[in-house]
Amino acid sequence: MRIDVITIFPGYLAPLREALLGRAIAAGLVDLDVHDLRDWTHDVHQAVDDAPYGGGPGMVMRPQVWGEALDAVLARDARTPRIVVPTPAGRPFTQATAQEWAGAERLLFACGRYEGIDQRVVDDARGRGLPVDEVSIGDYVLVGGEAAVLVMVEAVVRLLPGVLGNPASAEQDSFSDGLLEGPAYTRPETWRGLAVPEVLRSGNHAAIARWRRDRALERTAQRRPDLLAALPERALDKADRAF
Numbered sequence: 001m002r003i004d005v006i007t008i009f010p011g012y013l014a015p016l017r018e019a020l021l022g023r024a025i026a027a028g029l030v031d032l033d034v035h036d037l038r039d040w041t042h043d044v045h046q047a048v049d050d051a052p053y054g055g056g057p058g059m060v061m062r063p064q065v066w067g068e069a070l071d072a073v074l075a076r077d078a079r080t081p082r083i084v085v086p087t088p089a090g091r092p093f094t095q096a097t098a099q100e101w102a103g104a105e106r107l108l109f110a111c112g113r114y115e116g117i118d119q120r121v122v123d124d125a126r127g128r129g130l131p132v133d134e135v136s137i138g139d140y141v142l143v144g145g146e147a148a149v150l151v152m153v154e155a156v157v158r159l160l161p162g163v164l165g166n167p168a169s170a171e172q173d174s175f176s177d178g179l180l181e182g183p184a185y186t187r188p189e190t191w192r193g194l195a196v197p198e199v200l201r202s203g204n205h206a207a208i209a210r211w212r213r214d215r216a217l218e219r220t221a222q223r224r225p226d227l228l229a230a231l232p233e234r235a236l237d238k239a240d241r242a243f
């Protein structure tokens, strides 16, 4: 997968080269290119923003600079990317979004700052047939899209084949079956007077699977009743319905 990021703070994306993502890049599974938006400015001040039409606080990112930057970055590879614009005004980014994007050959993230990017940049790209997703990582406002890109790229890249040591980890994720994951334990058997639940040491795989499912249902009911309510009836077995 090729990932391009356009930002006025390229250094902000440095953590993408650490840990799991860094290994995916080193292994050739991900090709990451971070671009400085100011490379496409033409004035001495390298201005990327201007006052909003209609008035109001904050600044809006200028369409000319973004238009040139997108054209140039798009031309670096023959594959058409999904263009992603992180914004608190976007559709929610979820595990389903991550799964969908993990199937793409190329992603291009356009990081806005200030009050956002002139809307015509997105309208123009869509008008040329390019797929553009405006997405939010949660109901809170960040200073810019960079931290959101770190979150989204990590969620997508860990789903790529060969990235996780054990692919079953992704299959058992919270959300992959619509439920939160239950608690996990490792050695020692007793720690500070607290014992690991007996059933997990029983070797009875059916009983362990049932116990895990019950804890997942219990936790989801307590912490995210909205997720439980959204589950289709067919996703629940007879024992599940007790919750």
Ligand code: ADE
Pocket: 086, 087, 088, 135, 136, 137, 138, 139, 140, 141, 142, 143, 144, 145, 148
């Ligand atoms: N930019 C600012 N806030 C954001 C959010 N919540 N999600 C994505 N991008 C953002």
